[in-house]
Each structure stands twice: as C-alpha cells, then as structure tokens.
Amino acid sequence: MKVTIQCFAQLAQAAGASEHTRELNEGATAQDALRAFADSTTEAARALLFTDGGELQPTILLFLDEEPILWAEPAPARDGSSLFVATPIAGG
C-alpha cells in the first residue's frame, strides 16, 4: 500500500520536496511510514526527524489523515493515507 508523507517547512526544504510517497506492507503504521521515509531521504531531513539515538525529535508534530498521533502509540495507516509531518517554525 502507498502512504504519502507530507513535509512542512524546514523538513520540505531539507528533503527537496514537500510530498513523498512510500510503498509499505499491508498493516503498516504511520510510524513505519516515517521510518521508511527517513531511511530513504537526505541526511539533513533525517537529522530534523530523528535524534542520533534514533528517537523522534520531540518537537515534531504528526498528523495521520488530519488526526494528531503520538509517536509512542502505533497508528495503523491505510492505502492512500497521508502523514503530515510538521517541523517547528518561528519566522516572524
């Protein structure tokens, strides 16, 4: 199944585009989709998402099909799901 990762702001810039689609196995979660994206994007984008220890950066906000999700709670995705990933911004 296909899941689209929609990157916001600095993450979109670091990844080179805002929309990225990944092919995942049936039953995959939003967390699997983000890991798959991180494994196949730029080093700069990966560093915005995950700490050196492999934990999600605590300032990342995740929304699966517009609903907020927590990294610690696996959220089942479906074919055609979109995962919106917001990196924090402060431009004034």
Next chain:
Amino acid sequence: MSLSELPIQPRPLNDEERATYEWQTWVPDFGEEGQERLKGATVLISRVGGLGSVVAYELAAAGVGRMILAHAGDVKASDLNRQLLMTHAQLGKPRIQSAERRLRELNPRLEIVPVAENINEENAARWVGEADLVIDCAPLFEERFLMNREAVRQSKPMVECAMFELQAQITTIIPGETPCLACLFPERPPAWKREFPVFGAVSGTVGCLAAMEAIKLIAGVGESLSGELLTMDLRTMTFRKHRVSRRPGCAVCDT
C-alpha cells in the same frame, strides 16, 4: 471552538470613529458594540517585523485602542522586503520609531506604547500583564517560549503565528483550555536559525490572519483557532487545519 469572552471594558465611540469604522460595523455580530470593544482593548505585539508589522497595521486600521509594541534594533536594508512599518527614510534609525510613525499616519487616535527592546526575562511579566491579548511574532523560540510562559501564567490569550519560506502556521492559545506553545514544542527545536527565507507576502498573509484572530477574540465574533493549528503552504496554496491537544505533564501549562 467558540469564543469565551475576554474581560474588556468597551469604550464609547466619537463621531469621527463612527465614520471611520462604519463599513466594518456592518459586519453581522460585530456592530458598534464590537467596535467599542476594540477601542477598549490593549494588544501586545512581540516584534513588529515581517509578521508583526502587518498585524499592527491591520489592528491600527481596525481601531484597536491601545497597542504595546516591542522591537529592538535599527532599521536595516534587509528589513524592507517584509517589515512594512519600516521605511527607506528610516534606515539606521530605531525600528520602533519607524513603526510608531507609520501607525500614527494611519490612525492618530491609536495609543501606542513603544518598547525599544524585545520581550525578555526582565520585561515579559510587565507587558503581558498590561495587555488583554498577546500576539507572538518573534523570530526566536527563546522569545516565543518566554511569551508563552508569561501568557499562561497570567491567563492571557495568545495568538501564536510563524512562517518559514513559503509556509506559515497559526493557532490561538487560551490558557487552561487549549495546548500552549510548550505542549506543541516541549523543548527548543535544535535546527531553527535566526535568519530564514521569507517573502513579505508570506509573513503578511499570516499577519492578516493573526489580526483577524485578534479582532474575533476581542469582539467575541466567529470561531477562533483555539485548539487547532492552521498550516499553509503558499507554494501550492494548500491550507490545512489540524486538531492539537494539550500535552499531559507540560512543564508550562500542566504543573
């Protein structure tokens, strides 16, 4: 989410004000009563740069009675692509002076409290305390977290808006009801830099939205972005509203 009323003392309008604001008092649910509430309100705007310039200009046009504006430094050439209260003639002069002058040209009735420094540990409590509503337009997370902490502590609503490149976001924080900034971002984001890519039309877009949020909160009309984060990508003109939740154990609003 509907609005809970802010404790603002409405101030009666004079004939000049009635004439100036006539067209907006035709807005249903707003009327002269809404205008009197705007006149009675004090709004704190933290920095009048790309975002805050437009917020302040729109609120001055709308007839907010009193504004506390905090912004340090002198006008630089690189301000002029977006900081619409700064003018070429004011290059090298204090930004706050340029902002005040420009706002007075538009609305000489506006009471301005010019603060020639950014919001910091020493002044945050005082200026937040004097305002009915705060609008966070600072370019650094340190300043934003400070405003957030103070707004939550003093139970002042805060319109939180920010931009980067062609993207922007905005939410309204109602202490005790909605997530605060620290619920969304529990620590200082590691990758944020003080200088960022920006068009004035992007900061201006979210600045207008923030001004509208402020008008609605003060007048008690419409629905605010409390508990919702509106993100926008002006590269594709995609606008999304996301529900956001309070973070249990938040160091600022859940202690």
